[in-house]
Amino acid sequence: MEQNYYQKSIETMPAEEIKKLQSEKLVKQVKHVYENVEYYRNLMDEKGVKPEDIKGIEDLHKLPFLTKADLRDAYPYGLLAKPLEDCVRIQSTSGTTGRRVVAFYTQKDVDLWEDCCARAIMAAGGTKKDVCQVAYGYGLFTGGAGLHGGSHKVGCLTLPMSSGNTERQIQFMTDLSATILCCTPSYAAYIGETLKEQGYKPEDIPLKAGIFGAEPWTEEMRRGIEETLGIKAYDIYGLTETSGPGVAFECSEQTGMHVNEDHFYPEIINPDTGEVLPEGEKGELVFTALDKEAFPLLRYRTRDICVLSRKKCSCGRTLIKMAKPMGRTDDMLIIRGVNVFPSQIETVLLNEGYQPNYQIVVDRANNTDTFDVNVEMNPEQFTDKVSDVLAMEKSLAGAMKTMLGINPSVHLVAPKSIARSEGKAVRVIDKRKLV
């Protein structure tokens, strides 16, 4: 396959040069953060690290980590490194552990994020001649905004569809001959199934490539989508905390995602000790934003478990590759593309007058996640009418939907029927086979 690059000099830069570039950016960035972010300055002071101790990327390990808890503590402005008047955008997560992550962007931040997405689109074979259908959600979610911007940068004709309304997706896809589809893999699978039901054969579908991310998916699922839609399916990685999708992207080799390491420096650490692990070892992925201005997180712990590799890639890119994340260090679940923490369920139950005795069961049926929550019935609210119990289930599901952004099926069960073990209760049963 002929290779297209959006920023060839960076994407194919020799390792030594990229290290130099990263070092220069890091030194400046640490100074910027230390001067402008009191929260991180305090963390550095506590650790006894000064900006002048950071002379290059080899000194990165001296800096303190940031975690999700820091983001919560510093909400909303505590990690902001630019005056609000210099910011032009926010994006936000679906509402995690009771408090959303709100990320701020200057115009430069938006540009570099969109550049990253443009690299991903071109690595998937995209050019200005393509018609790019963006079926990620638009709005606070980074999926729609990121790929939309990247598609513009490449010069594709952009179809800003947002997610949902599958009939309309299919109509625009076929009428306007969309060649690239960007959405979650489960939605891609769903669109594929719908097209199949309508009698479309893969060769009748104009698409040639898809860029799918924001939720875990398997190789098996990839092959399924590729066959149904007659395309090549590319993985993309990112998180709101670092900017959004495009932190890493797949190329034609489909053996891991190239990290845009000129902007986001990846480390793999031992999640228990914080020690940096050598290339090729499995551990927690940590990102440092090297040149973001408004929300520059240094050493942010993603809680994703993965492996980095700098093996030569047939696509010609020299950017380091990360494997598809193999798990999480915390109990976060990604269900239908949405981050779900068991603690959020607990919060809802306490708010609604239930004991926090529950069990989350996640499975996958027809390539879509199923999400069931078993909750122990509150004896006070129990009545002899089935309609009352069903109404209680519905009302709980509604409260959870408000908190999480996705709808669970709630099942009330008898008190004390959910197993309690001596140590940690089994709160989550994830039956999806993802790796």
Added chain:
Amino acid sequence: MAIKQLTVFVENKQGTMVSITEILSKNNINIRALSIAETQDFGILRLIVNDEEAAKTILADAGYLIKITNVVGVKIGDAPGKLCEALKVLDESNINLEYLYAFMARTEKHAYVVLRVEDNDAAENVLVNAGFHLITEADIRKL
């Protein structure tokens, strides 16, 4: 006047009914009438027994979620159309029925109907005014 019904939350699991009836049997509780409303996940078991307080205690001790609900018991003739007559009385007074179940008496030529409505007193009044006999806790004990 209302009679007392035991309401038990039961999960759709194999052996649940065996376990409940076994507990009642061991404690010499006699079931007079029974109905189950079920959904895919759970059921609500409704029981009329000879000693609801004792039954409540022993089932609660065994870990069951249980409640005592007041329901209306009415005696109707054991002949075609008699249930319909009673229900018409309620309907004409706009008394909405949540659920009902019926059982036969062993000796008398009567059937008994257990009615669950929003307002027990109103239902009892209209039934009595229409000439129906209500059944009482004392009647249940004698059955």
